[in-house]
Amino acid sequence: MKCAICRNGITESGYTTVLLEKDDTTLIFKNVPAQICSNCGEEYISSEINRAILSRAREESDRGITLEMLRFAA
Numbered sequence: 613m614k615c616a617i618c619r620n621g622i623t624e625s626g627y628t629t630v631l632l633e634k635d636d637t638t639l640i641f642k643n644v645p646a647q648i649c650s651n652c653g654e655e656y657i658s659s660e661i662n663r664a665i666l667s668r669a670r671e672e673s674d675r676g677i678t679l680e681m682l683r684f685a686a
């Protein structure tokens with residue numbers, strides 16, 4: 613797809629790292645599938661994957677995790 617930020621680049625499938633902070637919990641998700649702009653580097657994460665990240669974050673937060681690095685698996 614065409615990048616909405618720079619309007620110049622085309623996004624390509626790749627992987628990114630997402631840092632998420634919720635209350636006292638900090639989670640780092642590695643290996644998150646994303647569309648990445650080849651021009652400006654903007655990352656687009658699908659709403660489906662975003663939802664999965666948020667629900668995982670809620671679980672970890674409920675478990676009382678304060679800092680964790682996770683390998684994302686859809």
Ligand SMILES: [Zn+2]
Nearest residue numbers: 615618649652
């Ligand atoms: Zn771009």
